[in-house]
Amino acid sequence: MVGPTAILLVCCPDQRGLVAKIAHFIYSHNGNIIHADHHTDGVADLFLTRIEWEVAGFALGRSHIAEAFETYAQEQGLFPRPEEVRWHLDFSDRVSRLAIWVSRQDHCLLDLIWRQRAGELRADIPLIISNHDQNRAIAEQFKIDFHTIPVNPDHRVEAEAQQLKLLQTYNIDLVILAKYMQILSPDFLGQFSQIINIHHSFLPAFAGANPYQRAYVRGVKIIGATAHYVTQNLDQGPIIEQDVVRVSHRDDVTDLVRKGKDLERMVLARAVRLHLHNRVLVYGNRTVVFA
Amino acid sequence: MVGPTAILLVCCPDQRGLVAKIAHFIYSHNGNIIHADHHTDGVADLFLTRIEWEVAGFALGRSHIAEAFETYAQEQGLFPRPEEVRWHLDFSDRVSRLAIWVSRQDHCLLDLIWRQRAGELRADIPLIISNHDQNRAIAEQFKIDFHTIPVNPDHRVEAEAQQLKLLQTYNIDLVILAKYMQILSPDFLGQFSQIINIHHSFLPAFAGANPYQRAYVRGVKIIGATAHYVTQNLDQGPIIEQDVVRVSHRDDVTDLVRKGKDLERMVLARAVRLHLHNRVLVYGNRTVVFA
Amino acid sequence: MVGPTAILLVCCPDQRGLVAKIAHFIYSHNGNIIHADHHTDGVADLFLTRIEWEVAGFALGRSHIAEAFETYAQEQGLFPRPEEVRWHLDFSDRVSRLAIWVSRQDHCLLDLIWRQRAGELRADIPLIISNHDQNRAIAEQFKIDFHTIPVNPDHRVEAEAQQLKLLQTYNIDLVILAKYMQILSPDFLGQFSQIINIHHSFLPAFAGANPYQRAYVRGVKIIGATAHYVTQNLDQGPIIEQDVVRVSHRDDVTDLVRKGKDLERMVLARAVRLHLHNRVLVYGNRTVVFA
Amino acid sequence: MVGPTAILLVCCPDQRGLVAKIAHFIYSHNGNIIHADHHTDGVADLFLTRIEWEVAGFALGRSHIAEAFETYAQEQGLFPRPEEVRWHLDFSDRVSRLAIWVSRQDHCLLDLIWRQRAGELRADIPLIISNHDQNRAIAEQFKIDFHTIPVNPDHRVEAEAQQLKLLQTYNIDLVILAKYMQILSPDFLGQFSQIINIHHSFLPAFAGANPYQRAYVRGVKIIGATAHYVTQNLDQGPIIEQDVVRVSHRDDVTDLVRKGKDLERMVLARAVRLHLHNRVLVYGNRTVVFA
Structure with missing residues (x-):
């Protein structure tokens, strides 16, 4: 069975490359995605996603993921208007x-x-x-x-x-x-x-x-x-x-x-x-x- | 299969004996009921019913049923407050x-x-x-x-x-x-x-x-x-x-x-x-x- | 609110007059029907009914209803083939x-x-x-x-x-x-x-x-x-x-x-x-x- | 409204990096993903995905996409066991x-x-x-x-x-x-x-x-x-x-x-x-x- 997972929820203005870049962040740290679902709201021009990957084998420790993602997002220009972005990281074994x-x-x-x-x-x-x-x-x-x-x-x-x-x-x-x-x-x-x-x-x-x-x-x-x-x-x-x-x-x-x-x-x-x-x-x- | 039927819909103030009396009207003219469903609305104190019986074998001709029912209802005191009563007779082969x-x-x-x-x-x-x-x-x-x-x-x-x-x-x-x-x-x-x-x-x-x-x-x-x-x-x-x-x-x-x-x-x-x-x-x- | 009720369930070969006669049995003892639903299965040629009436005001004591209905059914010829009939009387306050x-x-x-x-x-x-x-x-x-x-x-x-x-x-x-x-x-x-x-x-x-x-x-x-x-x-x-x-x-x-x-x-x-x-x-x- | 889109359906053995790599293929040619949904069947150990992106602005002409994806998949080792892979490219305006x-x-x-x-x-x-x-x-x-x-x-x-x-x-x-x-x-x-x-x-x-x-x-x-x-x-x-x-x-x-x-x-x-x-x-x- 699948062990504990990390779950990333993102809601941000839509732009090209978001799926690729977010998935790349996980893959570049050897993450194994087990669930990924994206939605584009064409009316609000928003991109909304939920990505879930296994903690086991992931190169980053749990407490470092959020900061690393923040840095990565800045480098990659994921969120040009930060005030319109909400993202959230959680773990499947948190009670x-x-x-x-x-x-x-x-x-x-x-x-x-x-x-x-x-x-x-x-x-x-x-x-x-x-x-x-x-x-x-x-x-x-x-x-x-x-x-x-x-x-x-x-x-x-x-x-x-x-x-x-x-x-x-x-x-x-x-x-x-x-x-x-x-x-x-x-x-x-x-x-x-x-x-x-x-x-x-x-x-x-x-x-x-x-x-x-x-x-x-x-x-x-x-x-x-x-x-x-x-x-x-x-x-x-x-x-x-x-x-x-x-x-x-x-x-x-x-x-x-x-x-x-x-x-x-x-x-x-x-x-x-x-x-x-x-x-x-x-x-x-x-x-x-x-x- | 069942041939043409007569359908009687009644909505009237509730009182004892309505099911028995209405069904008796049909039976007394040799009617064969194939569907009967009654509802009592306890809040509105109303009796509502739908009764359907075969035209074949019924002792009354189609055009005499309504009048006969009217007379019967008066004799039996079915509808003491006529202004609160609505009833309707129809036939299943009417188009x-x-x-x-x-x-x-x-x-x-x-x-x-x-x-x-x-x-x-x-x-x-x-x-x-x-x-x-x-x-x-x-x-x-x-x-x-x-x-x-x-x-x-x-x-x-x-x-x-x-x-x-x-x-x-x-x-x-x-x-x-x-x-x-x-x-x-x-x-x-x-x-x-x-x-x-x-x-x-x-x-x-x-x-x-x-x-x-x-x-x-x-x-x-x-x-x-x-x-x-x-x-x-x-x-x-x-x-x-x-x-x-x-x-x-x-x-x-x-x-x-x-x-x-x-x-x-x-x-x-x-x-x-x-x-x-x-x-x-x-x-x-x-x-x-x-x- | 409605007090205790008697409920009669009947399954028997279909014939004319069943609704009228069963309802009459209840009415003749001053019963107030609050629910009655009948079904005719045309394939099996069976009549199936559920009738529910108030115990309060009913002229027969609870323990005499079944016997009285049995006698009435015989007199009225309700069930010419008794071996094909099942009926059941119950009360809404029986636990x-x-x-x-x-x-x-x-x-x-x-x-x-x-x-x-x-x-x-x-x-x-x-x-x-x-x-x-x-x-x-x-x-x-x-x-x-x-x-x-x-x-x-x-x-x-x-x-x-x-x-x-x-x-x-x-x-x-x-x-x-x-x-x-x-x-x-x-x-x-x-x-x-x-x-x-x-x-x-x-x-x-x-x-x-x-x-x-x-x-x-x-x-x-x-x-x-x-x-x-x-x-x-x-x-x-x-x-x-x-x-x-x-x-x-x-x-x-x-x-x-x-x-x-x-x-x-x-x-x-x-x-x-x-x-x-x-x-x-x-x-x-x-x-x-x-x- | 969204114009014509390309749709890629893939069913292949699961491995790390599939979401990132497939999305990268689209992004690297300037594709704007408007729908992406992935499923991992843990029992069959399969990865299944549907990705849809706008044809307008995409750097590859329609007739070159399939071949380019094939080449990319080989370079990236997406499909190590090709005989177990099925993928399909279609366009939303094909009738x-x-x-x-x-x-x-x-x-x-x-x-x-x-x-x-x-x-x-x-x-x-x-x-x-x-x-x-x-x-x-x-x-x-x-x-x-x-x-x-x-x-x-x-x-x-x-x-x-x-x-x-x-x-x-x-x-x-x-x-x-x-x-x-x-x-x-x-x-x-x-x-x-x-x-x-x-x-x-x-x-x-x-x-x-x-x-x-x-x-x-x-x-x-x-x-x-x-x-x-x-x-x-x-x-x-x-x-x-x-x-x-x-x-x-x-x-x-x-x-x-x-x-x-x-x-x-x-x-x-x-x-x-x-x-x-x-x-x-x-x-x-x-x-x-x-x-």
Whole structure:
């Protein structure tokens, strides 16, 4: 089997030679590429790529790759407008640290924990934050620290300060809003931005509150769920994954909720896995998913 | 095989005994039920049913069934509040008369014609109306009358009068807006209301103009199409059928349009077929589809 | 909300008047039907129905309904060939008793337990049987009795005797093979036949062992899962539910297994729920699913 | 918009440096890559790639690219074991020539013609071959040559000789068996091998004759269609595309056939388009689809 790999994600203005030069950087250090996928967005005139190669046999030590690539990029003129470039290097055996935020519902929480235990997610889950106490038993059962931080308009600043402190203390890489059902302030998002939310509708349909109730009233024949990065505009962030399920006149709101739960946990889990495997590149309000 | 059948659709306030009494009406005249499906909407407190039985062997002649049922319903007290009741009797060998309205695109038009020729739709298509001349050749090829009625805000009243006249002349039962892309006035809809439209998005997402462009900008991972009855509120009518297809960052707007075309013709064709087979009951802004 | 209901499932040779007469039986005792769905299989000349009505207000006590219906059916000549008739009466508040059989994999087991705890399945789960000890901790965590019965060709008779004894002791209504991966003998099936299995392929494709490996070798673009009743012919029993997921050349066998797990637990859970809600009628090797 | 492009497909034993070297070949001649997708099959130890770059600005004339790449590959040692290498160069503005073979059904034929007319398929369709005369009118309507070649076990050799002659005469690149329903001999396939077939089931389920009838008897809840390259083993060739649709007990064989037709034409059209856009690489009995 393949051992640990290095993964390079790049988003930059398009120009000739990018594939050749980036691949040459890896090859010149004896790297063995096992996955490479490039996308050119002709509308935005951007080049987006994901390249993955084996660490074993690579001539550069892990801690020297980023600097070497930086130097190489300058020499080769890869990024003439550095301010428009984002690139990111990661390793397939790095274990991310997740904080799961929940409200009263437990289906997405349990599903993520089960998948993490089953080895589907390359991550630890040291922390659960909730505005209710309801899911504490689950946390205890799986020996995950659980912090209840009530949400109250009058004490929002304090609550968010407390939340941010926990993210730091636990050294969290990614927050997952697993049916957290609360809005985060621009201030908060300015300080921590790696956040994935699951919205219980096929966005942009039924953005906002009570999507299943509104889907029922509208009489749709299909319902959906959407996993997206959180931005300051509610339910407007870049979409990572969506899926749908068929419903009929026999389904009342309760049935929509039940069917939706299965969608929500599947869609959220897929999005989290794609993110953890460095398969998602955000640009503007869009994502490239190198699936 | 089964010969011609009678189909009874009923939507009325719920009460005990409706299934028994309606089925008894059919049985008491020696009818052989081959399909019966009932739905109770607990929220609206309505009973909705579709019953289909063989004409052969039925003791009542076709032209006497409706009157006999009316009388029976009164005797049995089926419908204590007649103003809240709608029922409809049809026969499976009645051939509906369709007018297809198109603009420049031809994919839904051709698809419907092909299905009608292939025997999938129990209907004749004597009339095509368009605001452009573009699809006249198709009409001629299939020997369907084609009328061009330009749409112009200044002459809308005249245009709609002309359209209504044609629907009368051709004795049209159902209008299909097969990518007609124009809005009909409340006046028009007051005079002719059996109209099915195909909208090129997963409603209520991207109601209105340019749904594919807007879906591209929003970065959705799935696009859809929606067939619905036309009401005075644009893209808000009762939904008959929806379906979706997955897209990715590799798809530009042109690809969304191309993939969407396949959705549009499938979804529209299914909705038209369901309507023609008397499988759709509208109540409020919802439909029951007895599929 | 609707209170407890009675559900009558009937499968019998078709004849005129069945809908009317069965509905009349309910109405004549003041029953309020909330769901009724009938199907006529023209090929097999069978009538299949599911009728559900409120217990509240019904003139017959629960324990007298079956006998009264039997008498009524005789008087009315509903079932002239009784040997070809199967009917079944159940109540929506009866709680079924499930035994889940597993091997080493835990995803279907955990999923069913979670759904039962979440109120999605109208059932108790007092018993887990396994041929391995692996999942004992899960059973203990949820306080479910766990019995390990090793499977060994030389001691199959004893093992099955032990299994049957447990089913009796725990008064089990339904066995769920949640990735049990072992074959049951005709003898066993002769003594206990209410068994649902999940097969990890889109049957009849890849019946038998190692379906994901074989799907990979065949290069399919879609994989599936199938929930079916167990019969003496391996993977040939009546299908209750199937679903599929798209795969690509990027997916190796490990990926198929991972994606398949999500399918397996969804499809199995849907099938179990349909069965518990008396929505499945088996006839021949087919099912009617009154969804 | 992007002008004409060159597309290079390569399948070869994996080694370090392939991405870098192939991309360098293009860059060194001033090529602007607009699409590049690589796949490493770890099981077969193969590297498979599709690279597409703009013809405009490329330093080599179209007719010199292949030879230059051959020379470059030798110099760089890209392909140490040439007998295990297949590569293919094509241009996005080359128009393929298709022969559609049909039997009595017309839905796939009409669909392909419609898509070709609508600009979805980069191809001409100069020739239709059938074993029946039934679809001649369609051919005439669209001004496509139509040849009836009856299939008769006693004259198979002559018939296939006649068919091969037509493929040569019309300079055909790709044969599409659009519900041709006849088997081609190994001899024929030895002489012409670019053939796509649509099979009306979810292969490998229901390979062979009468799949819908058999699907009905088996009581499946989902039916499918499969587009694959034709090989000497009936219905066993490399799969390009598959899709499915849900069915229920309400669907008899006629309904399966009707629903299946929609699947067949969609799946076949997608496969043909993928092939024409050089997005399919066959290796062993598998395909990589660079979608």
